[in-house]
Amino acid sequence: MVLSAPGVGTHTTTPQRRPTPNSVRLLASLEAMAEVGLQPDGSICRRGFTAEDRQGRERLSEWMIDAGLSLCIDAAGNLIGRLEGSDPSLPALVTGSHLDTVPTGGRYDGTLGVLAGLEVVRALQDAALQLRHPFELIVFADEESTMVGCKGMAGTASADPSDYTTSNGEPIQRNLARLGGDWDRLASAARRDDAIAAFIELHVEQGAVLEGRGDSIGVVQGVVGQRRFTIRVGGQANHAGTTPMDQRQDALVAAAQVVLAVQALALAHPGDPVATVGKFEVWPNAANVVPGEVQCSVDLRDLDPEVLSALTDELQRRLAAIAESSGCRVTMEPQFSVDPTPAAPALMDAIEVAATELGLSHSALPSRASHDAQELGRRWPMGMVFVPSHRGLSHSSAEYTSLEQCVAGTAVLLEAFLRLDAQLQG
Template sequence: MHRRQFLQHSAAVAALPALAPLAAWTPGAGPLLQSARTPRQVTGDRLNGWLARFDRIGRTAGGINRVAYSEADLAGRAFTLELYTQSGLTARVDAAGNIIARVPGTDPSLPPILMGSHVDSVTDGGNFDGPVGSFAAIEVARTLAEQRRRLAHPLEVVVWQNEEGGTIGSKITVGLLTDADLDKVARSGKTVREGIGLIGGDVARLREARRTRGDIACYFELHIEQGGLLEKANRQIGVVEGIVGLRWFEVTITGFANHAGATPMDQRQDAMLAAAKFTVAVNEAIRGEPGRQVATVGRVNVTPNTTNVIPGQVVLTVDLRDLDQGTIDRFTQRFEQLGREIGAATQTTFRFAQVVNSTPAISDPRLLQAIETSASSLGLTHQRMPSGAGHDAQEVAHIAPMAMIFVPSVGGISHSPKEFSRAADITNGANVLLNAVVTADAALR
């Protein structure tokens, strides 16, 4: 972030109580405070205190609004940079706009272990989706330094930019963002291209932010579950076996706008009728096969959207997800076929455009074992489960082993102002992350 912007948006955090700075520590300055077999513990009160203060940034009557590149997002990033500094981490903003801090390891030949998440939000969202994993990663790095534990691998703490708008920061890092993507408009009204410059990145130097296979030892991400499986099973930790593939379509249905009173029913080309039939057909197709696949028609824009005019055009979105790529491809073809059939029956045309396409990501078995070993050593109940939501870990999986840790969401609620995870669960998740990183450091050497 540019210095002027940082100072401008630091007002949101200036009045907050400052953290005591982390005392400097030099490798080899003293013995480890804990044996390798003793589970390590973060300072849970500190971590949850950060989250409580962060809740003030972007809070509106409708919920948290820290959408990417907005004033609240800039203030949230300023708060996060302050946490890095107070935790003894030297952060930088890379060309993509991601915030990164690196702790050197004892073996300079090894690639880094990454951990992190994001701090931007959806419109009218909650305070836990993203910040839990971002602040826990900062807390883990701080705890390791306080406990005088230096890993063999370098350790990097990353806060990805604009996760909610399509995992933009991590896509740039792995080389999956196109020039066309840069001109897409975020919920703040700014294009991705504009936003990158606003948060301190540089579109002209995006290649400098690229990582390739072999550059990263592994990636861990702690996150709230965004579902109710853990709560229902009364488990404390979710061990994410994979992240579903995500494919978003924008479907444009074109009919003919005409007078609602003067046009006979059998002479209409009603785009809204076609959209309604298609919505039902998508639901029935998904439910007609066994499996965990899901699809949602989530946004509908009608033109001219007038009481006494037959809709001439409808633009709707379809969100399709599954852990199996073949299932996603098959349902993509099925939806397009349904569009052709419904279009012929209603005298309308369907045009499909893919706007987001993320492939499923399967977690690395060694990292899953590290998470399970850590949870067990802490006496925490756990279970394996898929992630039905997309995450930055899904993009990192293109170039490096990854795994995710889930903590329960009360009521299974997320992307809502009612989103909430208990402080004890957040602390548990951070403790699992801490010990999993230490375990993976040894296992991957």
């Protein structure tokens, strides 16, 4: 669905200065977008497909048109703004992120990447500079729940509507229509292999690594893969007072050993994987009953698929040992598996050089949270720029990245694209 196609924004005049982000304008955009879905506690609620989500997209659409972008919405509900380049044969340089949030979201998660991309366009227009490549800014649909937007564009989206668990509980078909998408034409959202030259997403780190290191910029090595399992521990429920300690099959005691084994698994492995037991259910969960059954989740994450396989194999061995020593039944059932997506070396280099030339301290790190870039990177060269999150807090009203840090990330994004525009040949 085409929204507009203004005939502005393609200047060939030699710029008088290197384009730079306007900090006042970026701050104004961040504050204006934070008004949409603002809650009494200071958090932001723009769940995917809601009226607030649509309001945010409409507000951004006005800004994009004013910046000279032509707009369309694809079948996956992605809002796409495009600035033509001087060479129509070249594929696009692309940036973007999402505007939807979790129920108590912050004002930077996703939003900064979108508004930084808009500021890149505005800075290019200020400098009257037309890139060789077309430039696109994308707002991906429903990143926080279904990721239907980025998966649709990458061609990895499921064609089965029952595979989508939406935050409002309504069918994905109806939700996509609210954004201007079209479920019946979802396959048409998949871009051609030669449509995109490079995709770079700017995002707040959502962790405390950069702040701890004292670095301004994170050069993301890739988005980690995930292996998630359900662990079931079966013992024998019995009277807590009359069952001697040496005659118990206590499922909770065995499950506690599972939790410690998962922690030890990650700590002992070379590198820096993470392993988490995040969900824990006990039956019958009564003060005077020896627990008879426990169910818990295990989440394993790393950038290397071989590490994930090794962690899984070692976990199975440890569970077998716990079952033997406790006398309980211990089973592990896969929930889902997501492969890692490495960043493209050329894009990492462009980001690192950009940060260096701008005098910004930087270091490499993986992204342990999923992002739209994870799906785009399965098809096209992908890079990510991280900026620090104060105290590592995210998905809450306490989420904070300073204006100086936001501007620094935007400047790196802009400089990296300028370098790629000059270097890439299609």
